[in-house]
Amino acid sequence: MKDIAELALDVAVSSGASYADCRVVQRGVQALSVKDGSFAAVSSFEDEGVGIRVIVDGAWGFAGVDRLDSDSLGEAARTACRIARASSRLRRQAVRLAPCPVAVGEYRTPIGRDPFEVSLEEKMDLLIRADEAMASVEGVTTHEASLEFVREHRLFASSEGSVVEQVLVQSGGGMDATATSADDVQTRSFPNSFGRHQVCAGYEAIEGLDLAGSAPRIAAEAVALLSAPPCPTGRLTLILDGTQAALQVHESCGHPTELDRVRGDEAAYAGTSFLTPDLVGRFRYGSEQVTITADATTPGGLGTYGWDDEGVEAQRTVLVDRGLFRGYMSSRETAADYGWQSSGAMRAESWNRIPLIRMTNVNLEPGQSSLEEMIASTEHGVYLQTNRSWSIDDRRLNFQFGTQNGWEIRDGRPVRLVKNALYAGRTPEFWRSCDAVAGPSEWRVWGVVNCGKGQPSQLMHVGHGAAPCRFRGVAVTAAS
Amino acid sequence: MSLSAPDDLLALADGILERVGRDRAEVVVVEQEEGLTRFARNQIHQNVAERSRRFRLRLMGDEQVGVAEIRGDVDDLAGRLVAAAEAARRLSPPGDVTPLPRPDAGPDGPVAYSAATAACTPEWRADQVATVAAVSAMAGLEAFGALETSLTHTAVANSLGVRRHAESTAASLVCVTRGENGWGYADRHHHDAAGIDAEAMTAEAVETCGRNQGAVPIEPGVYPVVLSPYAVADLVGHLSDLGFSALAHQEHRSFMRAGEKLMSSLVSIADDASHPGGMPFPFDDEGVSTRCVSCIEEGVCRSFVHDSATALREDVPSTGHALPMPNTFGPWARHLVVSPGESSLEELIAGCDGGLYVTRLWYVRDVHPLRTVITGMTRDGTFLIESGRLGRPVRDLRFTQSIVDALAEVSGVGRERSIELDENERAMLVPALGIGRFAFTS
Numbered sequence: 001m002k003d004i005a006e007l008a009l010d011v012a013v014s015s016g017a018s019y020a021d022c023r024v025v026q027r028g029v030q031a032l033s034v035k036d037g038s039f040a041a042v043s044s045f046e047d048e049g050v051g052i053r054v055i056v057d058g059a060w061g062f063a064g065v066d067r068l069d070s071d072s073l074g075e076a077a078r079t080a081c082r083i084a085r086a087s088s089r090l091r092r093q094a095v096r097l098a099p100c101p102v103a104v105g106e107y108r109t110p111i112g113r114d115p116f117e118v119s120l121e122e123k124m125d126l127l128i129r130a131d132e133a134m135a136s137v138e139g140v141t142t143h144e145a146s147l148e149f150v151r152e153h154r155l156f157a158s159s160e161g162s163v164v165e166q167v168l169v170q171s172g173g174g175m176d177a178t179a180t181s182a183d184d185v186q187t188r189s190f191p192n193s194f195g196r197h198q199v200c201a202g203y204e205a206i207e208g209l210d211l212a213g214s215a216p217r218i219a220a221e222a223v224a225l226l227s228a229p230p231c232p233t234g235r236l237t238l239i240l241d242g243t244q245a246a247l248q249v250h251e252s253c254g255h256p257t258e259l260d261r262v263r264g265d266e267a268a269y270a271g272t273s274f275l276t277p278d279l280v281g282r283f284r285y286g287s288e289q290v291t292i293t294a295d296a297t298t299p300g301g302l303g304t305y306g307w308d309d310e311g312v313e314a315q316r317t318v319l320v321d322r323g324l325f326r327g328y329m330s331s332r333e334t335a336a337d338y339g340w341q342s343s344g345a346m347r348a349e350s351w352n353r354i355p356l357i358r359m360t361n362v363n364l365e366p367g368q369s370s371l372e373e374m375i376a377s378t379e380h381g382v383y384l385q386t387n388r389s390w391s392i393d394d395r396r397l398n399f400q401f402g403t404q405n406g407w408e409i410r411d412g413r414p415v416r417l418v419k420n421a422l423y424a425g426r427t428p429e430f431w432r433s434c435d436a437v438a439g440p441s442e443w444r445v446w447g448v449v450n451c452g453k454g455q456p457s458q459l460m461h462v463g464h465g466a467a468p469c470r471f472r473g474v475a476v477t478a479a480s
Numbered sequence: 481m482s483l484s485a486p487d488d489l490l491a492l493a494d495g496i497l498e499r500v501g502r503d504r505a506e507v508v509v510v511e512q513e514e515g516l517t518r519f520a521r522n523q524i525h526q527n528v529a530e531r532s533r534r535f536r537l538r539l540m541g542d543e544q545v546g547v548a549e550i551r552g553d554v555d556d557l558a559g560r561l562v563a564a565a566e567a568a569r570r571l572s573p574p575g576d577v578t579p580l581p582r583p584d585a586g587p588d589g590p591v592a593y594s595a596a597t598a599a600c601t602p603e604w605r606a607d608q609v610a611t612v613a614a615v616s617a618m619a620g621l622e623a624f625g626a627l628e629t630s631l632t633h634t635a636v637a638n639s640l641g642v643r644r645h646a647e648s649t650a651a652s653l654v655c656v657t658r659g660e661n662g663w664g665y666a667d668r669h670h671h672d673a674a675g676i677d678a679e680a681m682t683a684e685a686v687e688t689c690g691r692n693q694g695a696v697p698i699e700p701g702v703y704p705v706v707l708s709p710y711a712v713a714d715l716v717g718h719l720s721d722l723g724f725s726a727l728a729h730q731e732h733r734s735f736m737r738a739g740e741k742l743m744s745s746l747v748s749i750a751d752d753a754s755h756p757g758g759m760p761f762p763f764d765d766e767g768v769s770t771r772c773v774s775c776i777e778e779g780v781c782r783s784f785v786h787d788s789a790t791a792l793r794e795d796v797p798s799t800g801h802a803l804p805m806p807n808t809f810g811p812w813a814r815h816l817v818v819s820p821g822e823s824s825l826e827e828l829i830a831g832c833d834g835g836l837y838v839t840r841l842w843y844v845r846d847v848h849p850l851r852t853v854i855t856g857m858t859r860d861g862t863f864l865i866e867s868g869r870l871g872r873p874v875r876d877l878r879f880t881q882s883i884v885d886a887l888a889e890v891s892g893v894g895r896e897r898s899i900e901l902d903e904n905e906r907a908m909l910v911p912a913l914g915i916g917r918f919a920f921t922s
Contacts, residue, residue, distance in 0.1 A: 033808060035808050037575075038576040039576060039806065039808065040544075040572050040575040041545060041572065041806045041808075042568035042569070042572045043547035043549070043568060044564045044565075044567075044568060045548075045549040045550075045551075046548075046549070046550045046551070046554065046564070047550075047552060048552030049551070049552055059527070060525070060527060061527055061602075062527065062528040062529070063529045063530070064528070064529070064531070065531050066551055066553060067552070068552075068553065072553075076531075079529055080529075082602055083527045083528070086524075086601075086602035086603045087517070087525075087602075089524075089606050089607075089610060090519070090523055090524045090606060090610050091523050091525075092522075092523055093523075119571075120568070121571055124571065124572070128573060141731060141732060142731050144808055180731070180733055183850065184850060185732070185849055185850045263520070265520050265526070267624040267656055268518075268624040268626060268654055268655065268656045269654075271842075352530045352532060353528075353530075354526060354528055389845045390845055391843045391845045391855045391857070391878075393842065393857045394857070398857065398876075398878055398922060400847075400855050400880070400921075400922075402847055420848060422847065422880075455518050455526075455626040455628070456514070456530075479853055480848065480851070480853070
């Protein structure tokens with residue numbers, strides 16, 4: 001891989017690049033799914049290619065190619081330079097990069113059982129048991145369980161002398177049970193919605209999910225939701241489970257603290273941000289209970305690595321400190337605009353995409369409370385679990401989220417299952433209403449596998465550590 | 481740009497099938513070159529190109545299926561592909577296996593293809609963006625957006641004799657313009673890059689932006705609206721995903737009730753992959769010819785789109801709407817066409833006094849799938865309609881609205897249509913719509 005990168009860099013520099021970097025990526029994905037006891041699919045995806053990024057005449061160019069012979073690499077490097085020259089026709093200020101130390105090293109995801117060495121029989125048996133356990137519940141219409149494993153071997157090299165090689169492994173799994181009636185459809189997912197829960201870990205992460213053990217409960221909840229009353233309406237106390245708290249953090253803190261959004265780089269697609277730089281250190285984003293960090297060193301997180309896709313070392317950045325807005329996730333280019341150092345958050349979906357500022361693991365740090373304590377001290381509220389719908393405006397202020405499952409709380413006890421819960425608000429008012437976050441024993445790193453950004457579009461896997469948390473006076477209603 | 485010749489891609493597919501031997505198998509080869517020039521603040525800030533070729537092998541047994549994909553020019557690609565698919569198939573538990581389709585003699589056309597798009601260069605894209613920037617700067621505005629051009633070769637072959645090939649192109653220019661106190665939006669999509677008038681498109685975004693300065697808040701509530709084609713695309717895309725698929729119907733989660741009138745008689749929606757005004761493409765991911773399916777006809781629910789799996793369950797022919805098989809997602813309508821009406825945009829607006837004109841919807845998500853309730857925001861230009869014309873701009877609003885209920889209240893349909901992309905980058909041909917009631921919730 002190093003030879004491939006060196007060849008590409010040599011051609012780029014000799015073609016006029018003042019800076020060049022190269023990512024050589026080999027990626028393997030294995031996916032298994034079963035559905036309704038009669039559908040089963042096993043698939044594999046092997047991907048290999050090179051992405052070459054250059055600065056020529058003060059502007060960026062990029063070319064990706066899936067052929068690793070010297071002719072193709074040379075052509076791609078020259079194409080990247082040609083593209084940069086075309087960019088320079090419409091560039092008023094030359095690209096500047098914040099300095100970073102030359103990086104040399106290796107990183108491998110710590111794993112127990114290599115998921116690619118676990119037999120397909122063992123994996124399929126796990127899925128079949130989970131699917132059969134869901135099927136055993138009367139009233140379930142469809143049921144599905146799936147697993148996904150990813151191994152990515154990545155080498156980054158730059159014209160500044162950085163060479164880092166990483167092997168990143170992910171394991172993910174999940175299941176959905178759906179129940180239908182003449183006028184309703186209800187789905188319960190476990191451990192998370194949108195297909196699965198995924199982490200940077202080995203097969204031990206899948207074993208720890210106990211899909212078959214949880215399957216009957218999930219299926220029974222889907223059926224029960226059909227006859228459950230709608231979520232009550234009003235300004236209520238709201239308790240979110242860890243999965244929903246993770247998504248709340250993702251949408252309302254992770255995205256607005258991406259510095260490229262602040263610059264307007266994403267204005268035409270993903271949007272901008274209400275967190276402008278003049279607010280750093282001055283703006284009350286949330287209550288004292290709220291501390292949010294971006295941490296590419298969180299064990300097991302989907303956003304955990306050794307170096308980002310610019311060769312900047314993984315690090316922890318405080319975004320919100322006891323409610324006060326403190327900082328951003330950044331790149332070498334965006335950080336240079338403000339005289340900062342990069343926070344090491346540049347990530348590309350694969351070799352064929354440029355790196356963009358993406359979330360690493362954006363974590364709501366654990367607090368002092370517990371779910372039990374939060375419920376016990378709630379007079380009237382709802383406890384919501386597992387995301388069902390999510391929508392937020394392009395500046396990340398006005399949001400509305402819905403969940404699969406809800407429990408109405410009265411006088412400190414969950415009293416009845418409710419369905420179709422929706423809650424809405426504005427980001428800073430919402431986070432300022434947070435009066436409790438559960439502690440470390442209930443804190444867990446969740447994975448989001450469908451974060452979209454960029455043109456052409458890229459999907460990124462990001463992590464969020466979160467625990468159950470409580471908010472006061474939130475507008476809650478039911479979808480109808 | 482230049483990719484492999486059609487015969488070369490089919491020959492590669494044939495070579496893999498030969499390697500498979502006597503087993504039943506399907507090979508899909510997709511080769512693509514794309515370039516995208518992105519701009520912000522009237523400057524090019526990202527500029528990319530990619531070339532790739534991807535192979536997919538589906539290996540069939542009587543009760544087992546295995547799938548393997550490779551992207552990249554790896555050693556012994558055919559051997560690795562076959563070995564991986566065989567390993568997957570061997571260890572896949574027995575289940576229902578939908579047979580491979582047989583050849584259906586459909587033509588490999590029409591296809592949205594333009595030699596001009598295939599020949600686009602980074603310099604050409606930069607020149608177009610320079611035009612966008614110049615028009616915006618003349619108006620004192622900043623432009624943000626992207627210009628993308630792509631060339632795709634697709635070949636599908638299976639051991640029962642299916643052999644399909646198509647060469648397609650696409651060009652898209654998207655732009656938001658920013659003033660002191662508001663934004664405007666416009667886009668253009670076409671298979672022919674020469675058919676995209678960057679200057680005219682930017683002028684539209686500039687004009688909207690100019691109107692959208694100093695937006696005022698209004699009370700949420702139920703309003704009559706005129707939705708631009710940009711907004712209609714999101715509505716129609718979500719409606720399709722909530723019910724046009726035969727799998728959704730078979731799993732009892734489609735809103736569609738065949739034969740029942742759920743919407744205004746002014747509303748007709750089909751999936752028509754051969755429509756000359758859209759982005760035509762002749763076959764699906766199984767190589768089955770894509771037929772025109774009338775999903776909503778004058779407000780009445782009609783037909784569903786099928787792949788071979790859903791078709792087998794109902795003993796009907798596939799309509800050619802398969803995604804890569806097998807999958808649990810089901811068939812997908814990819815060429816939605818909304819029938820035009822008789823009204824100009826000005827007439828729709830004039831007939832909506834006291835209502836709102838919505839340029840664009842944003843971050844639309846399903847809230848209650850069976851009732852087709854969606855939520856999202858307006859964006860980049862929402863205006864009061866006052867005295868039958870566009871009036872004061874209003875601050876963006878959140879809506880929570882049943883699509884079916886909204887389409888039941890359609891009061892007028894535009895006669896002009898444009899190709900728009902929804903959030904899944906699916907091209908559809910849509911007009912503007914006048915809708916009598918649309919609920920804004922915050």
